[in-house]
Amino acid sequence: MSNDTRDTGEGEFALIDRILKPLAADTPAALGLTDDAAVLTPSKGKDLVLTKDAMVAGVHFFDSDLPGDIARKLLRVNLSDLAAMGAAPVGYFLATFWPEDLPRSWIEDFADGLALDQVEFAIGLMGGDTVRTPGPLSLSLTAIGEVATDKALRRNGAEEGDLIVVSGTIGDGALGLLAAREELSDLDTTDEEYLIDRYQLPEPRLALGQALVGRATSCIDISDGLIADIGHLTEESGLGAVIDWEKVPLSDAAEAALQSGKNLIEAILTGGDDYELAFTLPSARRDDLVKLAKEGGVKLTIVGEMVAGEGVRVKREDGSDMPLTARGWQHF
Amino acid sequence: MSNDTRDTGEGEFALIDRILKPLAADTPAALGLTDDAAVLTPSKGKDLVLTKDAMVAGVHFFDSDLPGDIARKLLRVNLSDLAAMGAAPVGYFLATFWPEDLPRSWIEDFADGLALDQVEFAIGLMGGDTVRTPGPLSLSLTAIGEVATDKALRRNGAEEGDLIVVSGTIGDGALGLLAAREELSDLDTTDEEYLIDRYQLPEPRLALGQALVGRATSCIDISDGLIADIGHLTEESGLGAVIDWEKVPLSDAAEAALQSGKNLIEAILTGGDDYELAFTLPSARRDDLVKLAKEGGVKLTIVGEMVAGEGVRVKREDGSDMPLTARGWQHF
Numbered sequence: 001m002s003n004d005t006r007d008t009g010e011g012e013f014a015l016i017d018r019i020l021k022p023l024a025a026d027t028p029a030a031l032g033l034t035d036d037a038a039v040l041t042p043s044k045g046k047d048l049v050l051t052k053d054a055m056v057a058g059v060h061f062f063d064s065d066l067p068g069d070i071a072r073k074l075l076r077v078n079l080s081d082l083a084a085m086g087a088a089p090v091g092y093f094l095a096t097f098w099p100e101d102l103p104r105s106w107i108e109d110f111a112d113g114l115a116l117d118q119v120e121f122a123i124g125l126m127g128g129d130t131v132r133t134p135g136p137l138s139l140s141l142t143a144i145g146e147v148a149t150d151k152a153l154r155r156n157g158a159e160e161g162d163l164i165v166v167s168g169t170i171g172d173g174a175l176g177l178l179a180a181r182e183e184l185s186d187l188d189t190t191d192e193e194y195l196i197d198r199y200q201l202p203e204p205r206l207a208l209g210q211a212l213v214g215r216a217t218s219c220i221d222i223s224d225g226l227i228a229d230i231g232h233l234t235e236e237s238g239l240g241a242v243i244d245w246e247k248v249p250l251s252d253a254a255e256a257a258l259q260s261g262k263n264l265i266e267a268i269l270t271g272g273d274d275y276e277l278a279f280t281l282p283s284a285r286r287d288d289l290v291k292l293a294k295e296g297g298v299k300l301t302i303v304g305e306m307v308a309g310e311g312v313r314v315k316r317e318d319g320s321d322m323p324l325t326a327r328g329w330q331h332f
Numbered sequence: 333m334s335n336d337t338r339d340t341g342e343g344e345f346a347l348i349d350r351i352l353k354p355l356a357a358d359t360p361a362a363l364g365l366t367d368d369a370a371v372l373t374p375s376k377g378k379d380l381v382l383t384k385d386a387m388v389a390g391v392h393f394f395d396s397d398l399p400g401d402i403a404r405k406l407l408r409v410n411l412s413d414l415a416a417m418g419a420a421p422v423g424y425f426l427a428t429f430w431p432e433d434l435p436r437s438w439i440e441d442f443a444d445g446l447a448l449d450q451v452e453f454a455i456g457l458m459g460g461d462t463v464r465t466p467g468p469l470s471l472s473l474t475a476i477g478e479v480a481t482d483k484a485l486r487r488n489g490a491e492e493g494d495l496i497v498v499s500g501t502i503g504d505g506a507l508g509l510l511a512a513r514e515e516l517s518d519l520d521t522t523d524e525e526y527l528i529d530r531y532q533l534p535e536p537r538l539a540l541g542q543a544l545v546g547r548a549t550s551c552i553d554i555s556d557g558l559i560a561d562i563g564h565l566t567e568e569s570g571l572g573a574v575i576d577w578e579k580v581p582l583s584d585a586a587e588a589a590l591q592s593g594k595n596l597i598e599a600i601l602t603g604g605d606d607y608e609l610a611f612t613l614p615s616a617r618r619d620d621l622v623k624l625a626k627e628g629g630v631k632l633t634i635v636g637e638m639v640a641g642e643g644v645r646v647k648r649e650d651g652s653d654m655p656l657t658a659r660g661w662q663h664f
Contacts, residue, residue: 029382031486034487034488034564034568035416035417035484035486035487035568036383036412036413036414036416036417036487036552036553037381037382037383037413037414037416037417037419037477037484038381038382038383039379039380039381039382039417039479039484040379040380040381040382041379041380041481041482042374042378042379042380046374047371047372047373047374048371048372048373048374048380049369049370049371049372050361050369050370050371050372050425050458050459050474050476051368051369051370051459052425052426052427052459052460052461052472052474053427053461054427054428054429054461054462054463054472055463056429056463056464056465056466056467058466059463059464059465059466060463080368081368081369082368082369084367084368084369085367085368085369085371087369093382093384093474094384095384095385095386095427095472096386097386097388097429097470126382127382127383127384128384129384129385129386129472130386131386131387131388131391131392132388132391133388133391133467133468133470134388134390134391134467134468135388135465135466135467135468135470136465136466136467138429138465138467138470140384140386140427140461140472142382142384142425142474144382145369147371149373150373152367152369152371154363154367155366155367155368156366220368221368232366236366236367
């Protein structure tokens with residue numbers, strides 16, 4: 001099978017050496033990518049948190065997206081999973097499936113994107129694999145983080161009466177996707193660019209996640225949509241949730257999009273790709289929110305409450321339930 | 333992008349629940365696949381060893397291969413990397429890129445293969461991701477193992493005069509690929525089936541790898557071909573190697589194939605997919621080989637010696653150098 005590529009010139013090892021090896025230069029666990037595997041000495045008193053996400057060109061990103069942006073989103077989506085568990089990132093593994101016709105420069109730009117975010121998040125490449133595919137460019141990344149032993153944030157710890165809190169603003173990811181598809185043409189350029197940027201380059205809430213350890217009763221990152229992800233908290237905690245639509249924090253750009261007359265409420269509540277954190281906090285700890293927002297470096301907003309029962313209700317200002325047809329974003 | 337699959341019925345979460353969740357049932361780190369990430373509490377006094385390999389249908393396996401065999405080979409190839417570092421496996425993460433037209437039964441058979449090898453190797457699924465692809469079936473697996481702190485076997489520790497030892501028999505993987513392509517038609521059915529089985533279902537030498545910790549000076553698994561992989565040991569150790577062709581251990585089936593008249597020596601020496609271990613041992617420790625073979629549950633054969641200089645020479649019985657055109661199997 002793959003030995004029919006024996007004569008393609010610069011081989012697997014040389015390619016890894018030249019383009020990817022610098023990404024592992026400052027990561028002792030990578031062993032310089034010289035060996036069969038990476039060796040990681042865990043920090044004392046820490047659990048390892050591991051997550052893996054896969055992306056396919058034309059499915060999870062546009063073929064026309066910049067290679068550096070694709071790399072950074074892949075990394076950040078995984079870092080967001082670490083944030084949701086309260087972990088600090090330590091490194092990552094990367095499997096890349098390259099189409100034959102992909103220019104070498106594309107791969108270099110992709111590596112440059114990773115290099116940028118390695119500095120941003122103080123992590124490094126630990127290892128991986130590089131293969132050819134006759135199909136679309138595909139990527140799989142495994143991110144590794146650390147959290148104090150037995151302190152990882154889970155989805156199943158919420159209690160009845162806990163406040164439901166979200167970071168940042170909600171719906172920008174879904175609206176950014178619509179804008180990227182040119183389906184929000186009424187918006188001014190600044191708002192459009194803001195939303196597309198939020199869609200393409202999410203901000204994993206790592207500082208917030210770490211600040212929530214020992215404080216939040218449950219936590220998740222909003223990747224499938226606010227309703228679906230709070231739904232995961234309710235399911236795992238054996239509770240229901242009530243969300244106040246009026247309290248859901250929106251960016252100025254999202255407000256402007258809403259004013260355009262299009263019905264975008266469902267997109268905002270059920271679209272994916274926000275990568276904000278949603279967490280629950282005992283109501284007695286409400287005053288902690290100021291400190292948490294400061295430590296997390298992001299605005300925090302109480303959007304609802306965990307209640308007995310099951311399912312997620314969204315209340316309008318007049319107290320009536322909002323009828324939502326899609327409960328979230330199904331990746332499959 | 334992926335939200336256009338919102339209406340395909342059984343979604344990502346339900347599919348993972350039904351087919352993959354049982355694979356994680358006995359793995360505490362997986363948290364029942366309910367959360368954003370897995371949480372692994374490392375054993376005291378251990379380093380973690382991590383490796384990631386990717387495979388594509390039509391490139392790394394035949395479309396006609398049985399789904400269970402594909403699953404098991406993917407897992408075993410990664411376990412072989414752990415074996416080469418002396419690690420004991422603890423679990424794995426799996427990213428799967430499913431083509432739209434793949435029957436659900438195919439995925440179930442694939443999961444059954446994983447379940448078989450989970451029992452065989454006492455490991456479990458810890459997490460992963462499941463996406464759709466318009467391209468060929470693609471897979472990425474990250475395997476995790478443990479080894480005593482600072483004791484992982486490396487490629488760079490060989491010394492001049494060290495014996496070069498291999499486990500099992502060499503060349504069966506490459507000949508098995510030729511047999512699977514029906515390019516070894518002179519062979520009798522038993523030999524053919526033996527070689528194809530060796531190609532399709534390699535045996536990761538985990539017990540041997542663990543027995544070599546603290547004894548071997550360097551180690552690698554033979555995935556790129558004997559010459560290329562011993563070449564990696566020489567490069568990383570700053571030495572050369574001399575291999576005696578006469579000493580390279582061959583299976584009865586490989587001997588029979590050699591008798592057929594075809595020139596298969598190069599395939600045997602430079603083909604990939606044997607997944608045996610090649611390691612170096614101080615010559616003063618030659619007597620350890622009996623014990624190591626017993627602990628490893630596999631035959632061990634001295635095939636050569638590490639020498640000053642660089643590169644890998646293969647000597648014929650008459651002392652002359654064998655001229656090899658391909659130095660190994662380049663995956664890319």
